[in-house]
Amino acid sequence: MAEGSPSHRMTYGGYLRLDELLELQDGPEGYAPAPCNDEQHFVITHQAFELWFKMILRELKEAHQLINQEHVEEKSLPRLVHHLDRVTEIFRLLANQWKVMETLAPQDFLAFRDKLGTSSGFESWQMRELEVLLGLENEQRMGGMDPLLHMRKLASEGKVSDKVLANFEVTSNAPSLNDALGAWLARTPVNGSLPGQDGDEEVVAAFVESHLGVMKRHGEEVIAHIVAIGHGSEEQVRPRIEAATEQATSFLKPEGEVSRSRAGLLFIESYPELPLLSWPRRLIDSFVGLEQSMLLFRSAHARMVERMIGRRMGTGGSSGVDYLDATTKYRVFVDLWAVRTMLVKRDAIPDVGHPEFYGFAIGQ
Numbered sequence: 001m002a003e004g005s006p007s008h009r010m011t012y013g014g015y016l017r018l019d020e021l022l023e024l025q026d027g028p029e030g031y032a033p034a035p036c037n038d039e040q041h042f043v044i045t046h047q048a049f050e051l052w053f054k055m056i057l058r059e060l061k062e063a064h065q066l067i068n069q070e071h072v073e074e075k076s077l078p079r080l081v082h083h084l085d086r087v088t089e090i091f092r093l094l095a096n097q098w099k100v101m102e103t104l105a106p107q108d109f110l111a112f113r114d115k116l117g118t119s120s121g122f123e124s125w126q127m128r129e130l131e132v133l134l135g136l137e138n139e140q141r142m143g144g145m146d147p148l149l150h151m152r153k154l155a156s157e158g159k160v161s162d163k164v165l166a167n168f169e170v171t172s173n174a175p176s177l178n179d180a181l182g183a184w185l186a187r188t189p190v191n192g193s194l195p196g197q198d199g200d201e202e203v204v205a206a207f208v209e210s211h212l213g214v215m216k217r218h219g220e221e222v223i224a225h226i227v228a229i230g231h232g233s234e235e236q237v238r239p240r241i242e243a244a245t246e247q248a249t250s251f252l253k254p255e256g257e258v259s260r261s262r263a264g265l266l267f268i269e270s271y272p273e274l275p276l277l278s279w280p281r282r283l284i285d286s287f288v289g290l291e292q293s294m295l296l297f298r299s300a301h302a303r304m305v306e307r308m309i310g311r312r313m314g315t316g317g318s319s320g321v322d323y324l325d326a327t328t329k330y331r332v333f334v335d336l337w338a339v340r341t342m343l344v345k346r347d348a349i350p351d352v353g354h355p356e357f358y359g360f361a362i363g364q
């Protein structure tokens with residue numbers, strides 16, 4: 001029968017390749033003894049995670065394709081948000097999926113744990129690739145681990161294929177999502193001024209100075225208020241408030257020079273009412289939501305592991321729970337989190353310059 005003819009019907013099992021898929025839960029070839037019920041549950045849970053990691057990578061790569069451009073069209077932003085929000089939901093689902101793993105009793109896990117040898121989730125190259133694609137810096141990783149070097153080592157030991165390594169190299173050598181996001185933020189129109197335009201540097205610097213001025217004035221009010229209500233003396237409170245303004249200064253002007261990317265971010269977060277900035281704000285929020293759900297996933301993994309193996313070392317040789325807890329301190333989108341500390345209430349900042357640029361018709 002010719003392919004595509006009415007009799008060559010697509011079937012459920014054929015479309016999903018179920019025969020092949022359902023053959024894959026019995027461990028590697030020649031694995032003996034065959035997995036017991038608990039071990040099969042362990043395998044299926046891991047495979048389900050890896051399938052979702054595959055989907056996350058696909059979504060992130062699509063998002064990367066859209067944002068890693070010299071000019072990101074406005075109409076791409078809803079699509080970008082869509083990809084990121086799906087990843088957020090997948091991580092949320094995965095954070096709950098540890099619950100299924102927890103139905104494995106600690107002693108029932110010990111019954112087959114030795115069979116795992118030194119294999120560990122630590123070797124999950126999809127997880128590593130998605131971290132690199134997002135832009136997790138090596139300095140943040142425990143022991144400054146370099147995932148590319150680690151992957152090369154695994155490949156040299158035959159633990160990952162050449163194809164996986166080649167793919168990993170491509171992702172590692174491209175700008176990360178965080179890099180691309182930074183470049184896009186640096187192009188934010190600030191008070192109607194675009195990078196490269198005459199006087200842009202002055203406009204952006206004035207915006208930053210004005211914001212820091214507002215923070216300082218607000219800080220003085222806070223000090224006066226705290227002292228007035230008897231919650232501390234000026235000597236106690238002033239250093240803390242001033243430190244916050246100093247932090248904001250070095251964030252917005254690292255090494256004394258204004259960062260256009262951070263100024264753009266602050267601008268978008270400061271004027272949420274501007275129509276032109278509403279999708280950019282949504283996009284920033286989606287990145288934050290994604291990282292938040294990923295952190296909750298990491299944290300839920302650590303709690304599951306603590307419940308399962310207590311404070312034992314991991315099969316991958318790490319300290320186990322302490323290592324996993326340390327990974328919950330990682331932050332990829334450092335600036336997006338940091339800017340929150342320096343926002344001030346809307347009434348305290350001047351109205352935006354050139355409101356018509358942002359889709360605000362004056363007098364309407």
Ligand code: HEM
Nearest residue numbers: 045046049120121122124127305314315316317318320327
């Ligand atoms: C009984 C179940 C599990 C236990 C006891 C466990 C334990 C651990 C431990 C101790 C580590 C730290 C590295 C090491 O020394 O091995 C680790 C890392 C990891 N595990 Fe699990 N795990 C379990 C299930 C899973 C499952 C179902 C997945 C899903 C794929 C998974 C994914 C990972 C990943 C991706 C890492 C690396 C984390 C990182 O370096 O940021 N684990 N696991």
